[in-house]
Amino acid sequence: MSNEVRSLNEECGVFGIWGHPDAARVTYFGLHSLQHRGQEGAGIVSNDSGKLMSTRGLGLLSEVFKDERQLNQLTGQSAIGHVRYATAGTSSVDNIQPFLFNFYDGDFALAHNGNLTNAKSLRKELEIDGAIFHSNSDTEILMHLIRRSQKESLCERMKEALDTVKGGFAYLMLTEESMVAALDPNGFRPLSIGQMVNGAYVVASETCALEVVGAKFIQDVNPGEIITINDEGLTVERFTEDTQHAICSMEYIYFARPDSNIAGVNVHSARKNMGRILSQEAGIEADMVVGVPNSSLSAASGYAEESGIPYEMGLVKNQYVARTFIQPTQELREQGVRMKLSAVRGVVEGKRVIMVDDSIVRGTTSRRIVNLLKEAGAKEVHVRIASPPLRYPCFYGIDIQTRKELIAANHSIEEIREMIGADSLSFLSEDGLIDAIGLDFDAPYSGLCMAYFNGDYPTPLYDYEAHYQATLKEKTSFI
């Protein structure tokens, strides 16, 4: 599914490095490979002997760092960076991370990927106690908790704070003395550590960023771990023992880059397996398999290989960004859509097409792509989705928080098929998804979070509980 047309969005990506003479520049490279995790803003904080310096801005990394001098000013041997996703309404440079705090006893930078489930109540408690917040982001809460903790050492204060916040989170912190990474007790978000030839440690949301900067993968940050990196090396501690793997399955299905490994599993390979198992579960006779670019190409090639039906480029995505002005007429709106994705008449005309996509959210995109293929002359369009139907909201870092936006929450598969105009429609089974990814953790669903598919949330929902109960009663307002 093309990035621009869907409504499923990751919250963020983080990258950090300790011990490299060009720390900010390496962070720039690393963040660029994580750009798919957030396009609304980006920032880098570097640490030059305790003086922390920051550049942040709205937009893509290449828009924030327009001038090499911006990078050159971020001197120092360690740095952390962040790319952010945010809904348009609240996008303000105030919310762009990493946040940088100047205290009388030293500077402190903080970057966060995820979503806290008890943010609202914590914030109110803190405000009543005199705290002042400067952003809408959850991220500041941790800083207040750390500063208000009465524990002796910074590390103990961090542990106390991390044990207070709930939900899905991956934190990266930077001070004069160290860089600290921490992951929530379920490990919803990926966070990996690598090392460069010169010994520098690197922390990143995805392993693709390690490859890009030439770092070798060392270990993942595990649920409940707080890892401190300083000039002495790397120390692993835990802020809680109450942990259980529940890796976000949407990372494998859609979010992560195909060249990343999560918990040791290559994402492209997992997707190809999803396509293969989907072919076994929902085979059909056809002339060609077509993947929706770019995220579904792996699944589609797995489907094609398993089925023996040739893989064809029946859809082409325009590699250039299109401004989507408001179009005055329906005809122009349709042309606007085709600016991003077009069907290849010379390939699909008169053919039976199996269209493989990674997921269906609202269904509007699927309907449009089926329509494009039919307009280009496809005789039949059989839609095959390489994941189970999305039926429940996520509260751990993906911005679908109501069932109204999910077509499968309120409609049968046959109803959806009719709505999107496909000749047939099948989804991958939950078991098929679990098998395709093939994790082997001693935890429900082999260590995956499957809540979007079955409502089985691995944690209490805290501040979101009431909202969740309400959304269970909502009807999808579809298409």
Added chain:
Amino acid sequence: MSNEVRSLNEECGVFGIWGHPDAARVTYFGLHSLQHRGQEGAGIVSNDSGKLMSTRGLGLLSEVFKDERQLNQLTGQSAIGHVRYATAGTSSVDNIQPFLFNFYDGDFALAHNGNLTNAKSLRKELEIDGAIFHSNSDTEILMHLIRRSQKESLCERMKEALDTVKGGFAYLMLTEESMVAALDPNGFRPLSIGQMVNGAYVVASETCALEVVGAKFIQDVNPGEIITINDEGLTVERFTEDTQHAICSMEYIYFARPDSNIAGVNVHSARKNMGRILSQEAGIEADMVVGVPNSSLSAASGYAEESGIPYEMGLVKNQYVARTFIQPTQELREQGVRMKLSAVRGVVEGKRVIMVDDSIVRGTTSRRIVNLLKEAGAKEVHVRIASPPLRYPCFYGIDIQTRKELIAANHSIEEIREMIGADSLSFLSEDGLIDAIGLDFDAPYSGLCMAYFNGDYPTPLYDYEAHYQATLKEKTSFI
């Protein structure tokens, strides 16, 4: 081969429409689908009852048209547009097309895709006779020739002018009364005509633009034709009878979008055929076929299908544009390269890889990609190029005008293999290319221009003859 890293560039793309209430907006859509043909500048001229209005600028279409109001100001029922490629040195807004001229007897707009081979001598003659030029572009020459012609009608003046210029050209012209398209006597560049449901005529460099705006393909502009479109309809005339098809084969190999048809042949299908025939001509045992994204994916899937070796996503292209700042160290330079393209360790590690690319120009890119794959653990890398070796410059609209830039001009295939570090290297044969495209014109090479491969230029070289003789003696200064 990824767009950013190669040195082979198309000159331009043109689009025009006659008879639509939102002519400029449709032109905007059409140009967006031709953006791959030129990223240095873009412009649109609309015609509102004889008043021609223009917006032009440097950069991508989305950078030139930042604000919807710019489009709204370009009122009128007909418009022509242009996207331009140009070398950085001479990029100036003065050279961005379409050119708009205000004469006492009416406005005139002109857009051009191609390269004239007698531009220099024509320009000097005209200047001696008092003409003043305002750009470095060849395009103005035609305007001067038309204005100085003594023929009676505008159409006759155009014919005389078109018969005076030599080389490869596709022109699109707009006046109050008509839109005119013309193609050189060899038809080096593609130019197609379509019609929308409301009857509006559309002219575009590639048929993908017709699809995007919902127009139905009607006919190609043929070599030597001048086609006038006005409120009465479409009239085909010829400015010369001395024509012979010699369609640029690089359009099929690399330039055109896979969803375009050129002379009735789908580009994706032609590329898949190139891969298939390449597999027959140069098969080898291996674990996977990997295409260089994005242009080589069709050829790679053809190779995989024909050989039965699985197609894998072993290389990932970052979809986000990277600013390439000057990197101070070799280590950082290598990391900068990986920002654009990275090898997927989880896929290629320990494997024998067939890497399929569309062409080799200097060889630097190939060497780098082979290196990426080997660093990611590939055991063997066998490079298969889905076109014959590039050995001769082009003077008809592609900006390789010296043999120094072409590794194959001065090195044997075995030498190139060693230079790029591949375990084996093969190119598609000339006959294989001709068969894969499968044109059936009564002309040498079935109607293709094969000059880059064999130096067999379909026309005299005029002002470039001396330059060509000189470059034949040059040595490649490689890698």
Added chain:
Amino acid sequence: MSNEVRSLNEECGVFGIWGHPDAARVTYFGLHSLQHRGQEGAGIVSNDSGKLMSTRGLGLLSEVFKDERQLNQLTGQSAIGHVRYATAGTSSVDNIQPFLFNFYDGDFALAHNGNLTNAKSLRKELEIDGAIFHSNSDTEILMHLIRRSQKESLCERMKEALDTVKGGFAYLMLTEESMVAALDPNGFRPLSIGQMVNGAYVVASETCALEVVGAKFIQDVNPGEIITINDEGLTVERFTEDTQHAICSMEYIYFARPDSNIAGVNVHSARKNMGRILSQEAGIEADMVVGVPNSSLSAASGYAEESGIPYEMGLVKNQYVARTFIQPTQELREQGVRMKLSAVRGVVEGKRVIMVDDSIVRGTTSRRIVNLLKEAGAKEVHVRIASPPLRYPCFYGIDIQTRKELIAANHSIEEIREMIGADSLSFLSEDGLIDAIGLDFDAPYSGLCMAYFNGDYPTPLYDYEAHYQATLKEKTSFI
């Protein structure tokens, strides 16, 4: 009268230098001191051994030259520059000067201040003969005439061209071998020559620019002269003998900077004299004299000195530019007006004020200022205008070309007084103006052009004759 609120605009300013290692930079300084002559665009062309390089853009000089590198790129020992005024509608970078032409036989740059009266007919003749124009500006015409002249030497060709164009013009031209300055046969626009300590020659629209760059005034360019400056020095020739001084009197009244001398007369001193004579001609009893900032301060201080009435700062101009958004209510519109100019209640309250302004065009500004003073408590406001009533359009370089815009064209002084709400109103007499400036040329009006006041145009009006006859019949659509 404040610059932003009036409708009387100069066409341009030019500056050139020959023989300085930092020619472009000195030109930048010179142009900055001429910025009051044009704020719509600016450009500089430098000459580095025959290679002419240009930077041009819309807006103020400081907006066009944002980055020092732009200046550094304009290498070479000679340069010419231009600041341009233009009405908003037609402002396009295509019209920004100096124009730079690249001919096979050398580069040529051209800058122009003034207005041609036979531009339209010359342009049509040239187009019929095959010439192509690229801008709306009159300036290109001279280039075409020069290139089409059959004379032997460049200088002879220039003379022939200069003798063909009619109206008010000051040209500055630059080629590899020389810089050339030329002035129309009436010398409507000022143009002066200076020399720097290192011997470099400087040409500028006003002598203030000579001062700014540290050049010593040498001589004015006289009507009908063409002055060539090259490495040999300075050569004065004439392109016509039919000359007669008619210096634009508005230069003294309003346009020129007070620190400039025109024809040897200091502008501030001339204005102070206008105030003095005005006081003699139209004295009245009052408590204070207040000048309208900034252009009327000299005249007001002359009036105060002559009358013995104290000069006070009763009006303050905000030195910061205000964006004039559309204001939804009348109350807000009035507040918007006060953003630019405000009356000082603490000074004028309860006082009888003599308000001195340089001129009245439409009358709207005068009415508003009178109103401001009354609102701030002034008991009486006596308006004294330090020039005669403007009654006729100008065709030599000021953009008032219709009588509709001139309140005095159709109304008696008593009517105007009532319209602007003043307690009394007087204008300087024509003789008073001539005396105040004190030129001593053997020509009507001592060498001044007084046409705006009395319709006595020093030349035939050519293409404007019909337009002039029509405007004589128009009624002012006032206030």
Added chain:
Amino acid sequence: MSNEVRSLNEECGVFGIWGHPDAARVTYFGLHSLQHRGQEGAGIVSNDSGKLMSTRGLGLLSEVFKDERQLNQLTGQSAIGHVRYATAGTSSVDNIQPFLFNFYDGDFALAHNGNLTNAKSLRKELEIDGAIFHSNSDTEILMHLIRRSQKESLCERMKEALDTVKGGFAYLMLTEESMVAALDPNGFRPLSIGQMVNGAYVVASETCALEVVGAKFIQDVNPGEIITINDEGLTVERFTEDTQHAICSMEYIYFARPDSNIAGVNVHSARKNMGRILSQEAGIEADMVVGVPNSSLSAASGYAEESGIPYEMGLVKNQYVARTFIQPTQELREQGVRMKLSAVRGVVEGKRVIMVDDSIVRGTTSRRIVNLLKEAGAKEVHVRIASPPLRYPCFYGIDIQTRKELIAANHSIEEIREMIGADSLSFLSEDGLIDAIGLDFDAPYSGLCMAYFNGDYPTPLYDYEAHYQATLKEKTSFI
């Protein structure tokens, strides 16, 4: 003294309005008239029924509000705004005011003009207690104190906080229910209240802003007052009884606009009086009086009137902003200087000039202007300064905090005269200054702060005490 070339800078200007349907727009007008008080950043917060909305940015007001839509989005019937001065080094949008805080119990906006003398120790105390600061500005401190106060009502919490901070401050605060203005116990900074015809209350740093928005002056905010404005009207309370007038005398001398009244005294009139008394104290025979534009024109005209020596425009300030690129040679540097200010040769040549300026800080500017006049031919230049010598730093809101920058701190008047190259030099006496302003408060120096001249600070210096003792020993590093 021209604004660009001096090193004496005001900290800020504030404006607020309660009860107007276009509150943000009126605030925009008001701030524009206060632009001279701060050019580094600007912001407006509006209050639409308790929802506070903010737009802030670096640069001039016209740069921050480029688009009318920005104003239109700031809906609501009350608003406060701020223009900020800051040294280049720390300029960041994080420091631009008004600050807007979103608390669970309502939004709060805060703007500040002045400087706290106990900021550093308060901030450390607060941080030790868990507070987090987000800017370098003193302003946040008040917010923390208010939020941490245990008092019952918001007004009581504000009073407690205001009584805790020390130094010079004028605060403007906005909540859903009210707009609050408060002034330090010495009233260093001006702050006035007016009312519009529709009943809306307006608060502004200077009365010129009241005039611009058409509001009538009602009363000044007095030392130690906290004034609450809400829908019920205006309530005056005090947060301390320990007050004593010490109005910043530099406001009269240099900072404030001539059309403002401070404590009932018109600034232009005060300056004219300074010139008059200076003429009495330091008369000399000469041909003309020349004021340094723009700030010294009032004083110069007072000097001229009193002495009977004619006032002339011997110096011209270029009204257009000049970019000051680094100039490679001394010659170019001097030309760069003349871009901003030039001497009028036609006026001063051969003449004895009395040059009146408002103050001397480092002396570099005075030296340069004397030099300009002499180069333009002035026979003698007698410098007359319309204020006493600046010898001591300011800690209440003017950014001169070290004596090293003050030439008069370490040099006799004769030494300064020699250094600046004047033929004679005199300063206004302290008594002369006090008489010229003519305040009549029952306080030392009639209610003025004269600390810059005599080191007599009206308050303890708190955190600055050590710094002050150190600077007393410093030597001026001059010119």
